[in-house]
Amino acid sequence: MxxxxxxxxxxxxxxxxxxxxxxxxxxxxxxxxxxxxxxxxxxxxxxxxxSKTDLVEAYLRRRDTSWLLSLSRYADARPDPRGRVLAVFDWLEGWFAEPEFRGCAFVNAFGELGASSPGVVEAVADHKAAFHRYLAELARQTTPARADAARADRLAAQLALLTEGAITTAAITGTSEPARQAQAAARALLSMP
Amino acid sequence: MxxxxxxxxxxxxxxxxxxxxxxxxxxxxxxxxxxxxxxxxxxxxxxxxxSKTDLVEAYLRRRDTSWLLSLSRYADARPDPRGRVLAVFDWLEGWFAEPEFRGCAFVNAFGELGASSPGVVEAVADHKAAFHRYLAELARQTTPARADAARADRLAAQLALLTEGAITTAAITGTSEPARQAQAAARALLSMP
DNA sequence: CGATCGCGAGAACGCTCGTTCTCGCCACAG
DNA sequence: CTGTGGCGAGAACGAGCGTTCTCGCGATCG
Missing domain, CATH: 1.10.10 (Arc Repressor Mutant, subunit A)
Structure with missing residues (x-):
């Protein structure tokens, strides 16, 4: 025992x-x-x-679910669909301000271990795919036109790029300004037909 | 000798x-x-x-200048200002398609060595600042309204986020589609006042 | 009550790597 | 022709790390 x-x-x-x-x-x-x-x-x-590799993969998998859970709990609380999309960037801003913030754990692991460990690559890809699915779901609810999956996906892909870029830039510059810049860009994209 | x-x-x-x-x-x-x-x-x-650290820093510094030189040579060849901005994403698409492409060398180094080596952090920050300056210069030429430095900077920051996100996403997914998605978003942002 | 099993603490092993040292060799100065 | 200084090749050293092994103890079971 x-x-x-x-x-x-x-x-x-x-x-x-x-x-x-x-x-x-x-x-x-x-x-x-x-x-x-x-x-x-x-x-x-x-x-x-x-092995250490197993621990690393378990770390990434657990972080995947907890990260997305924390984000979705925050964003899903907003009543209107547009607000839910914009809330993603509010959540990012709070994350960036945390003293431990050091960018995306998955991107860091990918850059460090690269193609050498397939399990890590898979975990990273799964995380990004899950995040993209979540954004697409939020996008689909914003306007009737975007109930069409392809249109929602197009917006979701652009929002994902903004998010990714904001995370990386915030890590390097050490400010949370990228969250606000990304939100402004998201607002512009949302206002497009 | x-x-x-x-x-x-x-x-x-x-x-x-x-x-x-x-x-x-x-x-x-x-x-x-x-x-x-x-x-x-x-x-x-x-x-x-x-020391190895010196070699790493020299590697990053040389890559900084050659990367930006290659990009600017490509984009500056376009005659119209809007086309120069959009050319950035064409150039990205070509880069992503190279078999050796493995994301942003600076982001990778930053994620790997993190706060442990100040010289690397500085080189990474300098690279991102130089890229941002270049984008701001391109943005300033697009419309008379953006001759105002603050307006050009706002657009440049958003374009930088899209670029950063596209590079990271392309590295992880292994496709060059993010370049086209980022370009579409850039087109939308350019059309805003 | 005694034998056994599983556990925690940490030493040990084998390997890698950054950095330095040794040694023999060639080119040139006197 | 001879001494010398810098060079290339590679051995050597010391530290760190992933992984495994040893040992002693405390609990459990017959």
């Missing part, structure tokens, strides 16, 4: 992995540091995640 | 560093691999660049 139950240990390990990997990148954080930050012994870490 | 003159050696080293660092990331490429790819002995590499 373990000192703590497997679920608690798994959560503790992923918590430590998330803050360390996100803050400093994957390659510069050793398993030993995750052990000391989480309090989970190395042996147990390797029982839960057979 | 050296086997090859310092300039040639420096160029060979930077050529090797550029293709290897860009293709696989900074941390997974060792100095020994740069030696064998460039033919420059390790000792000479360390004379030219006292």
């Amino acid at each position: 373990a000192t703590v139950d497997p679920d608690t240990a798994r959560t503790a390990a992923l918590d430590a992995a998330e803050s360390l990997f996100y803050a400093r990148g994957v390659q510069s954080v050793g398993m030993d540091e995750i052990r000391s930050a989480s309090g989970i012994p190395l042996k147990r870490l390797y029982q839960l995640f057979p | 050296a086997t090859v003159d310092p300039d040639t050696a420096r160029t060979a080293a930077l050529d090797a560093a550029e293709s290897l660092f860009y293709a696989r990331g900074v941390q997974s490429v060792g100095m020994d691999e740069i030696r064998s790819a460039s033919g420059i002995p390790l000792k000479r590499l360390y004379q030219l660049f006292p």
Whole structure:
């Protein structure tokens, strides 16, 4: 019988992995540091995640769902469809202002590990696809004309580019201004037929 | 007297560093691999660049100027101001289609090395600032109203977000479609007053 | 009550990598 | 012709890291 139950240990390990990997990148954080930050012994870490790669992928998958959940909870609260789209950028602005903000965890992992680890590539692609689906759903509700899936998709793709660009630019410049600039652009795109 | 003159050696080293660092990331490429790819002995590499960090920064700085030069040569050839702005996205589309394309070298380096190396952070910030200045110059020429610097800057910031987002998205999805989507959005933004 | 199993703590192993050192060689100065 | 200084090739060193192994302890089961 373990000192703590497997679920608690798994959560503790992923918590430590998330803050360390996100803050400093994957390659510069050793398993030993995750052990000391989480309090989970190395042996147990390797029982839960057979290799560091598995831990990295689990970190990305968990972050995918929690990130999108946090965003959608915020945006879905707005009553009108247009407001829900614009709320995405309000949410971004708050995220950018957090002191731990360091850009998109998925883009960072992709740039760092690149084509060398297919599991990471897949997790990153899945995250971007899920985000795009969410934006398309929001876009579809804005005007009757965009109930047409293709039209909604076209807008969603443009909104996704603005979001992606805002995240990256905010990370590099260290300001949250890109969220407001992206929102202004989104407003312009929304007003187009 | 050296086997090859310092300039040639420096160029060979930077050529090797550029293709290897860009293709696989900074941390997974060792100095020994740069030696064998460039033919420059390790000792000479360390004379030219006292540490790997120096080589990384020199790689980013050289790529900054050549990237912007290539883009501006392409876009500046267009006769009308609006066409110059839209040409940026044509150029992106060609870049995305190259087999070696792997996203923005600066974003990748930033995500990988993060706050740990101030020189890299500075090089990345300088690159983004230079690109923004170039876009602002293009924007200023589009309409008389945007001769006003603040208005041109506002448009340039939005175009920069679209570009950044397109580069990242193209890298992850492996298609050059984001260039066309970004261009469509840019067209819409240009048509706004 | 004694044997056994699973656990935590951390040492150990094998590998990689940034950086430096050694050594033999060639070109040139005196 | 001989001494010297810089060069290339590559060994060497020291640190870090992913992963596994050892050991001692505490609980569990017959």
